[in-house]
Amino acid sequence: MAPRAPSPPAPVVLSVGGSVLVTGEDDAGYLARLSEMIRDVARARSLLVTVGGGRTAREYIRLGRELGLTEVELDEIGIDVTRLHARLLAARVGPPAPAVPPTTIARAVHEAHRVSPVILGGTEPGHTTDGVAALLAGRLRAERLVNATNVDGLYERDPRRDPSARRIDRIGWAEFRALVAAGTDGRAGQEFLFDRLGAETLARAGIPLLMVHGRDLANLRSALEGGAFTGTRIG
Ligand code: UTP
Numbered sequence: 001m002a003p004r005a006p007s008p009p010a011p012v013v014l015s016v017g018g019s020v021l022v023t024g025e026d027d028a029g030y031l032a033r034l035s036e037m038i039r040d041v042a043r044a045r046s047l048l049v050t051v052g053g054g055r056t057a058r059e060y061i062r063l064g065r066e067l068g069l070t071e072v073e074l075d076e077i078g079i080d081v082t083r084l085h086a087r088l089l090a091a092r093v094g095p096p097a098p099a100v101p102p103t104t105i106a107r108a109v110h111e112a113h114r115v116s117p118v119i120l121g122g123t124e125p126g127h128t129t130d131g132v133a134a135l136l137a138g139r140l141r142a143e144r145l146v147n148a149t150n151v152d153g154l155y156e157r158d159p160r161r162d163p164s165a166r167r168i169d170r171i172g173w174a175e176f177r178a179l180v181a182a183g184t185d186g187r188a189g190q191e192f193l194f195d196r197l198g199a200e201t202l203a204r205a206g207i208p209l210l211m212v213h214g215r216d217l218a219n220l221r222s223a224l225e226g227g228a229f230t231g232t233r234i235g
Contacts, residue, residue, distance in 0.1 A: 010143040011046035011112065012224055014038075015133035015198075018054020019150040020214030021085055030215060035092040037217050041224050042097075042117035048108065048136050049119045050129040051089055053081035061188050074188035075125035082121030082129050090119040105132065109139050125188075127197040134198035138205040145207055146223045147194060148214030153232035154179075154193060168232050173203040176234045202235065209234040 021031065041047050057078040064074050086101035096115040102108040104123055111118045123132050130147060137145045154176075157165035180199045183192040194209065202209050210223045212231035223229035 009045040011048060011137075011140045012041075013133045013137040013140070013142045013145045014047065014049045014220075014224060015130050015145065015147045016049060016051050016089075016214055017147070017149045018052035018057060018082065018085055020054075020148055021051065021089070022054050022056060023150070031089065031092055033217055034214075035089065035094075037221050038089075038093055038097075038117050038119075041221060044225075045116070046112055046140070047117040047224070048112055048133070048140070048142075049086075049089070049117055050133040050136070051082055051086040051119060051121050052129045053078050053085060053121070056085075057081035065188075071188050072125045075122075078128075078188055079122035079125070084121070086119050086121035093117065093119060105135050105139060108136055112136075112140060128195040130195045131197035131201070134201040134207075134209075137207050138201050141205075142207055143226070144210055144223075145198075145202060146210045146212060146220065148212060148220055149193065150214065151193075151211075152213040152216070152230060153211050154234075170233045173199070173235050176209075177203060206235065 021027070038047065038049060060077050060081060061074045064077050083101055090097045090099055090101055097117050097119050098111055098115065101120040102111050102118065108118055108120050120132070122129050133145055153167045154171065155165045155167050159165045177199050180192065180194055180196055210229065210231060210233055212220050212223045212229055214220060219229050223231065
């Protein structure tokens with residue numbers, strides 16, 4: 001009997017914050033290099049990428065809030081911006097990544113069984129693209145979720161206010177969930193390290209969360225591939 005082919009590595013999910021994607025500094029160069037890296041990593045394993053709305057989403061949400069829109073309406077505006085960013089990245093990555101980002105978790109899972117990478121934005125009101133990434137990770141039994149943000153990990157205190165604050169290399173779910181609960185209240189466009197639904201989902205599934213700076217692509221790639229990285233590991 002022929003030996004059985006080795007099973008493919010488990011999927012990995014990447015959540016890229018909009019604050020990393022669109023900064024006003026070399027965004028086109030960064031997007032091009034990020035696209036190359038995504039294409040490369042996605043050749044060896046199933047890779048799903050969620051893309052945030054960053055300051056563009058927050059700008060529209062602020063405007064909508066001034067106009068008296070409801071939180072759900074503001075979330076939907078935020079979702080549209082995340083999809084715009086996902087479309088931008090997917091178009092640059094090119095086939096086989098679906099050019100039109102899937103709009104539901106079910107659809108994204110379906111696509112992930114067919115092609116790699118799959119790139120998407122938000123799905124429904126009430127969470128962020130980090131939450132979407134965590135739900136996908138749970139559904140696909142992903143090996144890890146890597147969150148690419150504009151900081152190089154979780155700090156014991158806000159390093160912008162206190163430069164002596166140290167980065168935390170590793171932290172358990174109980175402690176991290178308490179931090180997330182204290183830092184978020186569920187309003188549209190909220191900026192926090194990770195969203196509540198995302199933290200709960202990953203903790204329940206026992207999937208580790210790795211936080212890294214998204215602009216350091218060599219480090220981000222190593223985190224995605226299970227190598228050493230600079231950042232914070234949760235769980
Ligand atoms: P983001 O995922 O960009 O959230 O969604 P964020 O916390 O601002 O993250 P960064 O800065 O990009 O890293 C923007 C907003 O869109 C709505 C929420 O209001 C969110 O704050 N949204 C997004 C949803 O309601 N559902 C989703 O699935 C995604």
